[in-house]
Amino acid sequence: MPVSLTVNGTRRTLDVPDDMPLLWALREVLDLKGPKFGCGIGQCGACTVHVNGNAVRSCNLPVAGVANANIVTIEGLSADGTHPLQVAWQELDVAQCGYCQAGQIMTAAALLRRTPRPSDSDIDRAMTGNLCRCATYHRIREGIHRAASIAANDDAADATATDATAAARAQEAL
Amino acid sequence: MTKTLDRRDFLRVSGIAGGGLLIGTTLQFRARDAQASELPTDADFAPNAFIKIAADGKITIIAKNPEVGQGVKTSMPQLIAEELDVAWDSLIIEQADSDPAKYGPQVAGGSTATPTNWEPLRRAGAVGRALMISAAAQTWNVPEAECATMGDATVQHRPTQRSLRYAELAAKAATLTAPDAATVRMKAASEYRIIGKPIPGVDNPKIVRGQPLFGIDVTVPGMLHAQYVKAPVFGARVASANLDEIKRMRGVRDAFVIEGGTQLAGLLPGVAIVADSYWNSRVARNALKVTWAEHPTAQQSSAAFRTKATEFLATEPQRTLFAMGDAPAALQGASVVQAEYEYPFLAHASLEPMNCTAHFVDGKLEVWAPTQNPQSGRALCANTLGIDQANITIHMVRGGGGFGRRLNNDYMVEAAAIAKQVAVPVKLVWTREDDIKHDFYRPAGYHKLRGAVDAQGKLVAWDNHFVSFGEGNGFAPAAGIGGSEFPAGFVPNFRLATSTMPLGVPTGFLRAPTSNAIAFVYQSFIDELAHAAKKDPVEFRREMLAQFAPPPPPTGNGPRPVFMDAARMRGVLDLVAEMSGWGTKPLPRGTGMGVAFHFSHRGYFAEVVQATVARNGTLTVDKVWVAGDVGSVIINPSGALNQVRGSVLDGISEALAQEITIEAGATKQSNFNDFPLLRMRGVPPVEVQFKISDVPPTGMGEPALPPVIPALTNAIFAATGKRIRSLPLNKHDLRWS
Ligand code: FES
Numbered sequence: 064m065p066v067s068l069t070v071n072g073t074r075r076t077l078d079v080p081d082d083m084p085l086l087w088a089l090r091e092v093l094d095l096k097g098p099k100f101g102c103g104i105g106q107c108g109a110c111t112v113h114v115n116g117n118a119v120r121s122c123n124l125p126v127a128g129v130a131n132a133n134i135v136t137i138e139g140l141s142a143d144g145t146h147p148l149q150v151a152w153q154e155l156d157v158a159q160c161g162y163c164q165a166g167q168i169m170t171a172a173a174l175l176r177r178t179p180r181p182s183d184s185d186i187d188r189a190m191t192g193n194l195c196r197c198a199t200y201h202r203i204r205e206g207i208h209r210a211a212s213i214a215a216n217d218d219a220a221d222a223t224a225t226d227a228t229a230a231a232r233a234q235e236a237l
Numbered sequence: 238m239t240k241t242l243d244r245r246d247f248l249r250v251s252g253i254a255g256g257g258l259l260i261g262t263t264l265q266f267r268a269r270d271a272q273a274s275e276l277p278t279d280a281d282f283a284p285n286a287f288i289k290i291a292a293d294g295k296i297t298i299i300a301k302n303p304e305v306g307q308g309v310k311t312s313m314p315q316l317i318a319e320e321l322d323v324a325w326d327s328l329i330i331e332q333a334d335s336d337p338a339k340y341g342p343q344v345a346g347g348s349t350a351t352p353t354n355w356e357p358l359r360r361a362g363a364v365g366r367a368l369m370i371s372a373a374a375q376t377w378n379v380p381e382a383e384c385a386t387m388g389d390a391t392v393q394h395r396p397t398q399r400s401l402r403y404a405e406l407a408a409k410a411a412t413l414t415a416p417d418a419a420t421v422r423m424k425a426a427s428e429y430r431i432i433g434k435p436i437p438g439v440d441n442p443k444i445v446r447g448q449p450l451f452g453i454d455v456t457v458p459g460m461l462h463a464q465y466v467k468a469p470v471f472g473a474r475v476a477s478a479n480l481d482e483i484k485r486m487r488g489v490r491d492a493f494v495i496e497g498g499t500q501l502a503g504l505l506p507g508v509a510i511v512a513d514s515y516w517n518s519r520v521a522r523n524a525l526k527v528t529w530a531e532h533p534t535a536q537q538s539s540a541a542f543r544t545k546a547t548e549f550l551a552t553e554p555q556r557t558l559f560a561m562g563d564a565p566a567a568l569q570g571a572s573v574v575q576a577e578y579e580y581p582f583l584a585h586a587s588l589e590p591m592n593c594t595a596h597f598v599d600g601k602l603e604v605w606a607p608t609q610n611p612q613s614g615r616a617l618c619a620n621t622l623g624i625d626q627a628n629i630t631i632h633m634v635r636g637g638g639g640f641g642r643r644l645n646n647d648y649m650v651e652a653a654a655i656a657k658q659v660a661v662p663v664k665l666v667w668t669r670e671d672d673i674k675h676d677f678y679r680p681a682g683y684h685k686l687r688g689a690v691d692a693q694g695k696l697v698a699w700d701n702h703f704v705s706f707g708e709g710n711g712f713a714p715a716a717g718i719g720g721s722e723f724p725a726g727f728v729p730n731f732r733l734a735t736s737t738m739p740l741g742v743p744t745g746f747l748r749a750p751t752s753n754a755i756a757f758v759y760q761s762f763i764d765e766l767a768h769a770a771k772k773d774p775v776e777f778r779r780e781m782l783a784q785f786a787p788p789p790p791p792t793g794n795g796p797r798p799v800f801m802d803a804a805r806m807r808g809v810l811d812l813v814a815e816m817s818g819w820g821t822k823p824l825p826r827g828t829g830m831g832v833a834f835h836f837s838h839r840g841y842f843a844e845v846v847q848a849t850v851a852r853n854g855t856l857t858v859d860k861v862w863v864a865g866d867v868g869s870v871i872i873n874p875s876g877a878l879n880q881v882r883g884s885v886l887d888g889i890s891e892a893l894a895q896e897i898t899i900e901a902g903a904t905k906q907s908n909f910n911d912f913p914l915l916r917m918r919g920v921p922p923v924e925v926q927f928k929i930s931d932v933p934p935t936g937m938g939e940p941a942l943p944p945v946i947p948a949l950t951n952a953i954f955a956a957t958g959k960r961i962r963s964l965p966l967n968k969h970d971l972r973w974s
């Protein structure tokens with residue numbers, strides 16, 4: 064049965080098997096390759112997208128279950144890659160292989176919407192479902208703090224960043 | 238694999254139609270890379286070997302090696318750009334296809350990219366810059382000595398302040414004879430503006446926008462989606478399968494058995510399912526029923542390996558790999574410290590599961606593969622499928638993590654075999670369960686160590702019986718050890734002896750192979766010896782390093798043992814002791830610091846871990862200090878810091894809870910629920926400093942990993958008095974009272 068939903072602001076009707084996980088509908092039917100396949104069982108967070116504003120694992124969520132929902136993928140997070148998290152991630156050179164990062168950013172974006180100035184323990188709690196096999200965790204944490212201060216229009220050095228040195232080094236490179 | 242490039246082959250210069258300049262090895266190469274869409278499409282601007290300077294001003298630099306997150310797509314072009322003297326931000330960086338005749342070795346393994354390319358890639362850039370200066374001098378009819386490049390792809394005539402852009406000089410430069418790369422002037426390190434600068438990864442803009450980049454993102458028109466189901470017991474054949482039922486399922490286009498062979502690193506037997514979508518292939522797979530033929534390795538298990546190893550350790554070793562003095566004799570009558578250590582099989586679990594897209598048409602195979610070793614993939618496909626190597630094109634696509642897993646190309650030959658059968662493009666994407674159950678595992682290993690210290694607390698004897706896997710005198714892949722591995726040369730009486738048992742489990746290189754296991758065993762045992770000698774663990778190590786007395790070099794042409802440079806290791810050991818405040822801080826009960834060092838992949842790393850064990854046994858890694866020495870310059874400090882911190886956390890992740898268990902010939906674990914990775918909340922601060930040595934820079938992807946594991950287990954001993962002699966840690970009861 065066709066399912067209607069909104070993806071990155073555009074209304075879509077998908078004629079796919081009801082049991083197809085949202086992840087594969089996004090990747091293959093709508094050609095949105097940002098959400099990634101990592102485990103298929105909700106363990107890694109690589110497939111994270113926003114469903115009605117919440118960060119959700121799309122790999123084990125059947126399309127039929129999100130009829131009429133509002134879906135945002137990393138491709139729809141900002142029009143031009145200027146969401147504070149996207150800016151901070153490049154400034155701090157967060158990625159190693161980069162495979163987990165779309166999921167990391169989407170989870171962090173949902174966190175920042177609820178909690179614009181998250182503490183380290185807010186970050187621990189929110190990000191615990193997102194694995195990074197390359198272990199870029201230090202810079203993910205710094206990136207979230209940095210994005211929070213960009214969003215707050217606070218260009219001063221981010222006092223809460225756990226590695227101000229790396230931030231300074233990365234900025235020096237720009 | 239690491240043959241050095243012939244400089245005459247390496248650098249040739251020629252013009253391209255349209256007035257551009259190519260510096261590379263051969264012409265007539267058209268990029269058909271997934272990245273090529275960013276480039277000008279005009280055929281005149283088709284990129285070639287390492288550098289292209291187009292008449293429109295665009296400068297392209299080729300990234301020659303596979304990128305799996307280690308950062309070479311950024312750091313290798315930095316070397317060229319530095320000497321070419323161009324502005325980094327103006328460059329186009331393009332990923333090369335696999336073509337070692339043009340690019341030299343293209344392997345992401347062994348932390349070899351930096352030492353192999355440091356010299357030739359800078360020379361490639363320097364030749365380009367010299368040609369630009371010559372072209373400008375001739376254009377102005379002035380001496381070359383009056384001309385200089387300005388760091389922004391221009392040449393200036395100093396006395397008159399006139400300047401010309403490289404783009405304007407390209408056509409003229411193409412008519413000139415290139416200077417000898419071996420003698421071309423290169424910059425002094427003090428002139429570097431790009432080398433040594435923290436430059437963000439070139440793919441970051443795509444990564445943060447979620448644009449297609451990885452192997453799993455490859456789309457080829459008309460492509461179908463494949464599953465390949467292999468036996469849980471490695472290499473077992475298909476006896477029967479419900480193929481007729483599968484073929485009738487939704488979206489399934491074909492289902493068939495692939496005979497495969499018995500080589501664990503080759504194409505193994507299995508059932509291929511090809512469908513019109515990934516999901517339909519998965520649904521069909523869930524309905525697949527295969528009866529697997531009986532297989533001789535179905536009885537093997539981790540428990541049986543362990544039993545066999547215990548038997549071996551109770552008897553004399555089968556062979557001696559390296560000896561100095563007479564360790565067994567020196568241990569007679571001395572007060573001997575003896576301990577047995579072991580570590581488990583491990584999976585790589587890169588976050589992007591193995592995948593490959595392949596198209597076979599008219600006898601030609603084209604593959605898009607996130608591989609670390611394209612050339613061996615080409616050979617494997619050619620030999621297995623009877624295709625001429627020249628008829629195989631390999632596009633190297635960014636890999637979502639490698640860690641050595643993608644040095645094997647099993648997924649490539651599977652995709653190729655399926656594509657050959659169905660004759661349309663096919664994308665094979667493994668499930669995570671496939672990935673965990675069909676890895677090339679870090680081999681398990683078992684050691685009996687005996688050591689003795691004299692009355693002064695000096696280490697006088699070291700004897701290691703290492704039980705590993707292999708047949709005859711050969712080791713299974715990645716299950717061997719180098720004879721001269723530390724502490725050979727640092728103990729007057731030394732023996733490294735081995736015994737091996739056969740193995741029917743695929744094994745391979747995992748980040749810092751051998752070292753990731755050996756460092757745990759050796760640096761833990763050194764800690765035991767330090768305590769037996771009643772010495773501080775850092776001080777005991779300093780004394781060991783001072784005892785360096787290598788054997789005289791062998792006569793004849795045999796391989797020469799490589800020993801580490803004791804002074805460089807002493808340097809990082811002193812630095813990490815200072816950074817961590819070793820021995821200067823009173824620590825509460827349950828908190829301890831441990832130290833370890835290790836030399837691997839030409840890199841020197843010493844690390845200190847502070848850990849706390851609560852009375853109930855809960856372990857917290859409080860902090861890690863890392864001191865490294867990888868030569869004269871850190872090419873990209875941002876990428877380097879990423880690699881070091883990633884390696885350290887990777888080691889902690891392995892030590893805490895990772896283990897692959899073999900039962901009934903198959904892998905028991907299946908996904909991240911039973912093969913856990915470190916998560917955000919378990920991440921300690923990691924402080925990193927580099928010591929600069931006056932030797933060419935070496936690789937960063939691996940050598941920081943090995944010391945962290947014994948530094949952690951030694952910290953646990955300091956905190957609790959419990960000596961950890963096997964991994965992972967979650968199998969130990971750390972409670973204390
Ligand atoms: S792929 Fe969805 S959580 Fe791992």
Ligand code: FES
Nearest residue numbers: 160161163196197
């Ligand atoms: S950057 Fe590689 S998995 Fe996170």
